[in-house]
Amino acid sequence: MTNIWTIAAYELRRLFRSRTMLINLFLLPILLIFLLGSALSGVVGTGKDQTIDPLRVGIVDAAASPSERSQMVGSFLKSPEIAKLIIPEAAGSREAAESGVRSGEYAYAVIIPAGFDRDVQSGKEAKLEYILGKDRSDNMVAATVFDNFLSRINYTQAAALTLGPQVIPAMAQPGQGGPSAVLGKLNEGGNSYTASQYYAAAMLLMFLLLSGQTVISSLFSEKDNHTLFRIGSMPVKGSEIFVGKMLGIGLVTVLQGAVIIFATHFLFGVYWGNRPWLLALVCLLMILASLTLSVIISMFVQTAASARSISSGLTVVMTFISGGMAPLPDSFVNTGGAFSINYWGLRSVLRMMLETPLSQISGNVAMLSLICLVLLGLAFFSYRKVGYHA
DSSP states (O other): HHHHHHHHHHHHHHHTHHHHHIIIIIIIHHHHHHHHHHHHHHHHHSSOOOOOOOOOOOOOOOOOSSGOOOHHHHHHHSSSHHTTTTEEOOOOOOHHHHHHHHHTSSSSEEEEEEEHHHHHHTTOOOOOOOOOOOOHHOOOOOOOHHHHHHHHHHHHHHHHHHGGGGGGGGGOTTSSSSSSSSOOOOOSSSSSOHHHHHHHHHHHHHHHHHHHHHHHHHHHHHHHHHHHHHHSSOOOHHHHHHHHHHHHHHHHHHHHHHHHHHHHHHHHHOOOOOOOOHHHHHHHHHHHHHHHHHHHHHHHHHHHHHHHHHHHHHHHHHHHHHSSOOOOOOHHHHTTTSSSHHHHHHHHHHHHHHHHHHHHHHHHHHHHHHHHHHHHHHHHHHHHHSSSSO
């Protein structure tokens, strides 16, 4: 056991003497998290609550005379709930509405067909025509408001056909009921994660996996420098050399993970959730996966350059298909990404950030543990079969 700790201490001294290694381990991840979080905050989100500002909407009523204009749409727009979202402004014609939308005077425009109220009362389907504005979010809000209005009318018509005409007076109260548009969160139990949180988690896992590069360099350096002969002539077992190197590099990687977590928390305000013990477990599992995967590669590859290329290539591919470099469609991530180590680690960490119930996190942690167990077994059998010798 003394030999193992001696070799581990040597690895620690060797790593901390290298300025390049220190920059790659501690400074580069934090810099990447800052750059990605700042540049792609619009893609992932800011995590802050948003408010819906009232939209100026041009209203064109195609009725031939003022007396024939839609009273139903008018009363709907005057309701208190809708007034918080929509500021209706009369536009004289379709051309005027289109011109107003193009110039930015209106965020959206609605054209009411002639005889709208008459058609609705006769049982025909309620229809409106929309002219979309320049802002996608404004279009979504306005479309939601007016689509809900039409859905409510068409639902009432269906009820009238089924239950009888006595339900038609309910159409005279189109502003009643729940809000027409509500901005909420998918997970009301926690905070929606920000771009900094997303990339902090993704980069943390990627750099923990990249620690395998250090393992590969250390193992091959002893062979390339012909120092493995001299070490082998001492009263040290090959397994002790192997375990000592893994232990030393593992301790440095644990420190790297801790620095990333604390630095991003205090510098960028990244919230890592309320389960530090579970976050530590996920990090340790990712480190174990990285170490064992690098051992497997080192056992069957002849040169350090080839081994590093394979290790870095696998890390980049797994980070990408798990959505770690940019958010990908769920259909792709949940199929292809599920075959990567990063997928289960990233899902675990993001759900911790959202303070998701433990029952929804435990499955991901269990799958990550199973992957580590398989890799550990493969690393053990690879070492037994190939060994670590000059």
